[in-house]
Amino acid sequence: MAALDLNAPQADLAQDAAALDAIWRDPPGIRGFLTTVDHKRIAARYLVTTLALLVIAGILALDMRLQLSQPGLERMGPQAYNEAFTLHGSTMLFLVSVPVMEAMAIWLVPLMLGQRNLAYPRLTAYSYWLYLGGVLMLWVPHALGITPDLGWFQYPPLSGPAYGPGHRVDIWAQMITFTEVAALAASVNVAVTILKMRPPGMTLARMPLFLWAMLVTSVMTVLALPAVMLATSLLIADRLVSTQFFSPGAGGDVLLFQHIFWFFGHPEVYIIFIPAVGFVSAIVETFTRRAVFGYTVQVLAIISVGLLAFGLWVHHMFAVGLPRLGASFYTAASMAIALPIGLQIFSWIATIASGRPRFDTPLLWVTGFIATFVIGGLSGVMTASAPLDLQLTDTYFVVAHLHYVLIGGALFPLFGALTYWFPKATGRIMSEGWGKIAFWLVFVGFNIGFFPMHLLGLMGMPRRIYTYPAEAGWGTLNLVATAGMLIASLGAAIIVANAVISLRWGRRAGVDPWGGATLEWSCASPPPPWNFAATPVVASLTPGWEPPPRAVMTGLSLENREVLVTSVGDAVPEHRQPSPGPSIWPLLTALATALLFVGSIFTPWAVVWGSIPVAAALIGWFWPRTRPEEAQAEAP
Amino acid sequence: MLAACGSEDRPIERERVRTPPQGAADARIPYYQDNLFQVARGARFFSWYGCGSCHAAGGDEALDLADGKWRHGGDFDAVFASIAQGRAPGMPAYGSRMPVETLWQVTAYVRDIEKQDAATRRRQDLDRRAEGGGRGS
Numbered sequence: 001m002a003a004l005d006l007n008a009p010q011a012d013l014a015q016d017a018a019a020l021d022a023i024w025r026d027p028p029g030i031r032g033f034l035t036t037v038d039h040k041r042i043a044a045r046y047l048v049t050t051l052a053l054l055v056i057a058g059i060l061a062l063d064m065r066l067q068l069s070q071p072g073l074e075r076m077g078p079q080a081y082n083e084a085f086t087l088h089g090s091t092m093l094f095l096v097s098v099p100v101m102e103a104m105a106i107w108l109v110p111l112m113l114g115q116r117n118l119a120y121p122r123l124t125a126y127s128y129w130l131y132l133g134g135v136l137m138l139w140v141p142h143a144l145g146i147t148p149d150l151g152w153f154q155y156p157p158l159s160g161p162a163y164g165p166g167h168r169v170d171i172w173a174q175m176i177t178f179t180e181v182a183a184l185a186a187s188v189n190v191a192v193t194i195l196k197m198r199p200p201g202m203t204l205a206r207m208p209l210f211l212w213a214m215l216v217t218s219v220m221t222v223l224a225l226p227a228v229m230l231a232t233s234l235l236i237a238d239r240l241v242s243t244q245f246f247s248p249g250a251g252g253d254v255l256l257f258q259h260i261f262w263f264f265g266h267p268e269v270y271i272i273f274i275p276a277v278g279f280v281s282a283i284v285e286t287f288t289r290r291a292v293f294g295y296t297v298q299v300l301a302i303i304s305v306g307l308l309a310f311g312l313w314v315h316h317m318f319a320v321g322l323p324r325l326g327a328s329f330y331t332a333a334s335m336a337i338a339l340p341i342g343l344q345i346f347s348w349i350a351t352i353a354s355g356r357p358r359f360d361t362p363l364l365w366v367t368g369f370i371a372t373f374v375i376g377g378l379s380g381v382m383t384a385s386a387p388l389d390l391q392l393t394d395t396y397f398v399v400a401h402l403h404y405v406l407i408g409g410a411l412f413p414l415f416g417a418l419t420y421w422f423p424k425a426t427g428r429i430m431s432e433g434w435g436k437i438a439f440w441l442v443f444v445g446f447n448i449g450f451f452p453m454h455l456l457g458l459m460g461m462p463r464r465i466y467t468y469p470a471e472a473g474w475g476t477l478n479l480v481a482t483a484g485m486l487i488a489s490l491g492a493a494i495i496v497a498n499a500v501i502s503l504r505w506g507r508r509a510g511v512d513p514w515g516g517a518t519l520e521w522s523c524a525s526p527p528p529p530w531n532f533a534a535t536p537v538v539a540s541l542t543p544g545w546e547p548p549p550r551a552v553m554t555g556l557s558l559e560n561r562e563v564l565v566t567s568v569g570d571a572v573p574e575h576r577q578p579s580p581g582p583s584i585w586p587l588l589t590a591l592a593t594a595l596l597f598v599g600s601i602f603t604p605w606a607v608v609w610g611s612i613p614v615a616a617a618l619i620g621w622f623w624p625r626t627r628p629e630e631a632q633a634e635a636p
Numbered sequence: 637m638l639a640a641c642g643s644e645d646r647p648i649e650r651e652r653v654r655t656p657p658q659g660a661a662d663a664r665i666p667y668y669q670d671n672l673f674q675v676a677r678g679a680r681f682f683s684w685y686g687c688g689s690c691h692a693a694g695g696d697e698a699l700d701l702a703d704g705k706w707r708h709g710g711d712f713d714a715v716f717a718s719i720a721q722g723r724a725p726g727m728p729a730y731g732s733r734m735p736v737e738t739l740w741q742v743t744a745y746v747r748d749i750e751k752q753d754a755a756t757r758r759r760q761d762l763d764r765r766a767e768g769g770g771r772g773s
């Protein structure tokens with residue numbers, strides 16, 4: 001059993017490093033690349049993939065903005081425009097926003113817990129490979145000219161067998177299956193890690209807010225994502241084997257699709273937003289030099305947002321003609337969710353006001369987030385009102401609103417988080433000067449780009465149109481919006497350049513460049529494969545600010561990969577858990593799963609025959625292997 | 637794969653046909669017959685113009701379009717002519733009611749029916765019938 005050792009701080013355990021290195025290092029070269037289960041390596045490739053797609057989706061957005069900058073432009077036709085907004089929306093919602101938050105959690109959760117890996121290391125690898133399958137599912141057919149073109153939510157009957165010929169719809173639907181299975185796996189992984197692998201002393205009441213945010217997000221993901229897979233699977237069934245779920249002529253219901261889709265779709269917004277809330281709390285705490293004001297309020301707010309998020313989905317459907325009483329209920333519920341979020345915003349403002357804020361780039365992003373998200377929240381309360389929504393639905397007002405909450409509410413905190421944790425991940429600090437310039441360009445450009453869309457929406461400009469006549473009078477504001485987007489794009493380019501250059505030539509960071517309070521700031525930058533030589537012991541919400549010496553717990557094996565498992569409530573050490581090493585089976589299983597998913601676009605029999613390789617791969621994955629220490633344990 | 641890509645095209649911006657097919661090997665035929673979007677458009681017009689009220693699935697054998705048997709020839713130009721000029725005794729001439737491109741699309745759909753399985757055709761008819769645009773199929 002592990003022992004509590006108050007006299008052995010991390011530095012004194014340096015002699016263990018060689019032994020730890022031998023058991024936690026990946027095999028070299030391509031073999032290590034394909035078999036790694038190191039959460040940091042997997043998170044890094046997740047992040048690189050999502051950020052590359054973010055850039056591509058941004059370029060698509062710029063393309064669309066150029067098309068709309070003047071009335072009557074014909075540089076893009078209607079079909080190209082349909083494909084552009086479908087690719088942009090589907091990529092951003094399914095392949096960027098949710099996965100990038102998972103990536104951050106996969107990287108950060110074990111570090112914040114003082115652990116050496118996630119609870120299910122091979123599942124982490126499986127999540128990434130499957131996610132990559134989803135990326136290829138959308139973008140390889142696009143390269144072949146088969147691009148989904150019905151938007152990021154593809155409603156039947158338009159997407160049904162009679163009106164959506166070919167495989168464009170199936171590609172979109174199956175891309176979702178890929179990414180959602182990956183997200184489910186990642187969420188289970190993260191939730192179990194947070195609940196069962198907290199370091200000794202980190203009771204639920206001493207858990208950093210980021211971990212609370214990821215815990216709630218993970219539970220929400222597990223509850224919400226099956227709904228969208230159900231919706232798209234029923235759609236594929238309608239198209240492939242002529243079921244009648246969404247066929248009113250046969251007693252089906254097209255609105256059923258919208259209900260199931262938005263039962264996922266609305267919580268999805270908060271699945272993206274709540275991790276961002278976690279970033280904001282971490283950044284605010286570090287850069288104001290005080291613990292976040294109203295910790296309990298914050299935790300309760302996160303949980304109530306998580307609960308309320310499941311009761312609002314109908315506000316996406318006010319225009320479809322539902323009973324008025326129901327619409328009123330969802331109006332009220334949609335407005336109610338502004339309360340816990342307002343409490344959080346006041347808590348952050350109170351923290352900044354009562355602390356000693358240092359406006360480095362990460363805190364600038366947080367300030368930008370608060371300003372932008374409040375505007376997005378206000379336009380959200382407006383669209384939540386059923387009678388007003390009837391006027392605003394499918395106009396640019398909605399486009400403005402959703403970009404204010406998603407870019408302002410999730411991407412700004414994400415950029416802050418990337419700047420904040422960049423030194424921990426790479427060992428180097430990004431340039432502060434360029435970081436601030438990039439922030440102001442993105443912040444100002446974003447607001448110039450998207451604020452006019454509120455007005456365009458009120459003037460009646462519909463979304464998803466590839467051009468408009470000059471007589472409509474929308475030309476000037478559209479030109480302003482395009483100019484804003486160009487400014488923001490310049491800022492985004494500077495962020496990318498800053499990151500790439502800093503990776504090579506940035507100032508060395510050291511263990512704790514910002515003076516952070518959470519555990520990840522006590523391991524090396526970049527962290528070694530085993531993260532921590534010994535498990536830290538926690539006695540407060542801000543262990544990084546406790547005076548030394550800091551207690552650690554030693555006793556994990558120096559011969560095999562092991563992690564510490566603790567109790568759910570009080571984080572009392574329970575046992576040492578063997579942690580699996582590099583394995584090719586996650587990749588093989590992901591390939592087998594991909595075969596089944598892709599095949600089932602073409603024939604229902606793929607579900608039958610495709611399950612055989614999946615079963616074979618899973619048997620390989622779970623085949624019992626005796627570990628040396630187990631053999632020893634049985635001997636005495 | 638190239639053929640598949642052609643079949644997946646959405647030729648919204650392509651120049652429209654203005655004349656009937658010149659024989660069974662007219663170079664324009666594949667753009668309609670092998671394109672899923674054009675065939676689907678044809679299916680919709682088939683429903684809108686009420687063609688299904690006589691040519692319903694599982695109806696009279698002489699009017700059955702799904703059996704692959706063509707009394708007046710099954711080539712593209714022959715089927716086109718049957719629709720455009722009508723056939724005695726009961727088939728009216730649609731050439732005066734449908735624009736030329738619509739005739740091409742309906743022809744492509746009619747020639748495609750025999751390749752569809754009954755369940756798929758029935759499922760698609762259900763959606764189009766619920767549309768309420770024509771007299772039903």
Ligand SMILES: [Cu+2]
Nearest residue numbers: 266313315316
């Ligand atoms: Cu919503």
